[in-house]
Amino acid sequence: DLDDLRANMGVIFQDFVRYHLSAGENIGVGRIASMHDQPRIEAAARRALADEVIEGLPHGYAQLIGRRFKTGVDLSGGQWQKIAIARAYLRDAQVMILDEPTAALDARAEFEVFQRFKELSEQRTAVLISHRFSSVRMADRILVLADGRIEASGTHAQLMAQRGRYAELFELQAAGYR
Numbered sequence: 001d002l003d004d005l006r007a008n009m010g011v012i013f014q015d016f017v018r019y020h021l022s023a024g025e026n027i028g029v030g031r032i033a034s035m036h037d038q039p040r041i042e043a044a045a046r047r048a049l050a051d052e053v054i055e056g057l058p059h060g061y062a063q064l065i066g067r068r069f070k071t072g073v074d075l076s077g078g079q080w081q082k083i084a085i086a087r088a089y090l091r092d093a094q095v096m097i098l099d100e101p102t103a104a105l106d107a108r109a110e111f112e113v114f115q116r117f118k119e120l121s122e123q124r125t126a127v128l129i130s131h132r133f134s135s136v137r138m139a140d141r142i143l144v145l146a147d148g149r150i151e152a153s154g155t156h157a158q159l160m161a162q163r164g165r166y167a168e169l170f171e172l173q174a175a176g177y178r
Contacts, residue, residue: 010093014100016084020066023054023083030087041090047120048086049112053079077104085113089120096121099129114138133170142166 010030019026027044028035041061045051057063057073064072065083075083081104088096098117102110114135117126130136137156144152144159144166152164159166 007091008094009097010088010091010095011097012085012088012099012101014103016081016087018066018080020068020072021064022059022061023057023063023065024061026065026083027086027090030090031092034090041086044086044090045083047089047116048082049109049116050079050082050086053082078106078109081105082109082113094124096124096126097129098126100131101128102132102135110135133173 019029021029024038024041025035027041027050028037030044034040038061042051045054045061053075054060054063057065065075066072067074081102085101088098101117102113105113110132111134118138128135128139136142140155142154142156142159143150144164146165152159152162152166154162160170161167
């Protein structure tokens with residue numbers, strides 16, 4: 001059933017929508033049936049570490065966010081991204097698809113979000129699309145794509161041992177930190 005499939009999937013895109021609504025409504029649109037379920041919205045915000053952002057707003061979850069409102073507060077890219085992640089968590093989906101979900105976050109925030117995500121994705125299916133090896137390493141299974149096809153598959157350790165494209169790209173990225 002298509003409705004069941006949609007209800008059990010959560011998606012976070014790199015280019016997520018910035019709704020010019022209140023902070024709570026921004027999360028609530030992730031699951032319309034829960035739009036006014038404040039405890040559930042706050043739980044999703046905590047899971048995404050967006051609660052820290054919202055608690056810093058003058059009117060908390062009721063604060064209008066975005067530049068379109070005279071009394072609205074604009075957020076940084078990383079703050080908006082945490083709101084978008086909370087929106088996906090509100091769905092409490094069995095399948096999560098994340099496309100570069102932490103692109104706008106600094107290194108510390110990215111680490112914290114991924115640690116939380118790792119805990120929350122247990123007993124669920126999660127598909128992470130990323131070019132950042134720091135986040136890819138935690139996957140149970142990594143697929144390396146080249147020219148639209150799967151070139152290699154395995155754990156981080158297995159792919160490093162194969163000394164293929166994955167290992168080459170990992171070493172290139174790691175060299176930037178040395």
